[in-house]
Amino acid sequence: MTASKTAGTGERPHFGWLSIGLYGLGSISNSVKSSGLATFLMIFYNQVMGLPASLVGFGIGFALIVDAFIDPAVGQLSDNTRSRWGRRHPFMYAAAAPVAICFFLIWNPPTGLEHMQLFAYMMACLLTIRLFDTFFELPSSALMPELVEGYDRRTVVVAVRVLMSTLGSMGMTVFAYQVAMREQPGGGGGVLAKDGYLSYSIAGALVILTTILVSSVATHRFIPWLRQAGAKSAARTDHLKQVLEVLRNRAFLTIMGSGALVYLVAGITQGLAIYISLFFWELTQAQLAGLAATTAAASLTGVIIAPQLTKRIGKKEAALIGYFVGAMGELTPFILRLLGLAPDNGDPALFSLLAAGRFVNFVSWSVTGICISAMIADVVEDNAVRTGRRSEGFLFAADSLFKKIASAGGPALAGLVLSAAHFPIGARKGEVSPEVLQTLITLYLPMLVAIYTVSMSIMAFYNINRHSHAANLEALREA
Secondary structure, three states, X not given: OOEEEOOOOOOOOOOOHHHHHHHHHHHHHHHHXXXXXXXXXXXXXXXXXXXXXXXXXXXXXXXXXHXXXXXXXXXXXXXXXXXXXXXXXXXXXXXXXXXXXXXXHHOOOOOOOOHHHHHHHHHHHHHHHHHHHHHHHHHHHHHHHHHOOOHHHHHHHHHHHHHHHHHHHHHHHHHXXXXXXXXXXXXXXXXXXXXXXXXXXXXXXXXXXXXXXXXXXXXXXXXXXXXEEOHHHHOOOOHHHHHHHHHOOHHHHHHHHHHHHHHHHHHHHHHHXXXXXXXXXXXXXXXXXXXXXXXXXXXXXXXXXXXXXXXXXXXXXXXHHHXXXXXXXXXXXHXXXXXXXXXXXXXXXXXXXXXXXXXHHHHHHHHHHHHHHHHHHHHHHHHHHHXXXXXXXXXXXXXXXXXXXXXXXXXXXXXXXXXXOOOOOOOOOOOOOHHHHHHHHHXXXXXXXXXXXXXXXXXXXXXXXXXXXXXXXXXXXXX
């Protein structure tokens, strides 16, 4: 093994429910950043600031690709760093302030900028946010296989992180719709007005800063019992060899391929969701806040279901069931509208239909997301048995690399769909032509169905189960 234990003495602190909760709190920072950028960045820079949708989508996608290639370097550096704070914590602490500051800045561009100047400003903020978010998120995720080893216990820890992430995302989204960017009775305000983004950005920056620091401090006491990089490990430069080793691991390849397509779907959906909600379904922002609350309730349900389901049928099987049911929950309202069976816009029954579809979708996707994260953690030991090397940071970074490359296509495709549909800048609810909206949906739905089908087919080849995981742990103990 290339990572050695530190000289921790005495009994290792118990990683109990309080520790799990505080560790999971760190996922809120990423969810606030990710949900904010995914939900509002396109509509803010396109509809509020006036940049073409294709240019905004290209910029978001380009930033993700740059971020993707940074991930393996950060993961490798994190695996091989020697310090009195261990391998992970120096990066986690260093991330807090830059992410928070740039999250504030991206929503408050200077006035009077030309299009390309505004685009350059957006890109500078976006690249900085993604760089330093990687400094926290990758090392924090890589801690998990060391903090807990049990097959089922890992699912519980991931479930808590997903729950925290969902609550953070939901809280900030409801705050945006109902407080910071609340629609005014006379028709002003809302997400299409610039003023509300100031208070939203301040609140988001404070939440990001606080949760990163709390999560980092809460896991600090485990440092003496975590693996420390050895001198030989710190000097390694054979990154290509490690990449090839990882790419020969069937379990990693399948979960990486399927997970990358999940991220591609998410990127497309998040880029278009607010356009579809406001202009296709013509929902109010109060209803959008209601859907955000539905999302949180659904994800909580998924958090409860996932550990029980994986105990009964295994992680891969639970993930596949969640994937299929979630896809049906997302697609059903659109299918009913195309068949002329959905309620009309403005009918309260329409919101009920969308809320039901959202609930089914996010219960199922929560189960699938929890299982995928836990499956990646199980690959750590599988790869260590095959290669003799513990490389948690590198594996999580490699997984993140391929997911971000795939997800970079999401915003880019969303921008191209908006451009192909000739979606107008400065649009108002109820004033976009039916032909534009029909084109938007006609381009959107077939992409989702195709990606869902391929992703589920790939996931079926994942080959680590409870018994092989236990065998891997036993082999590592003997080694």
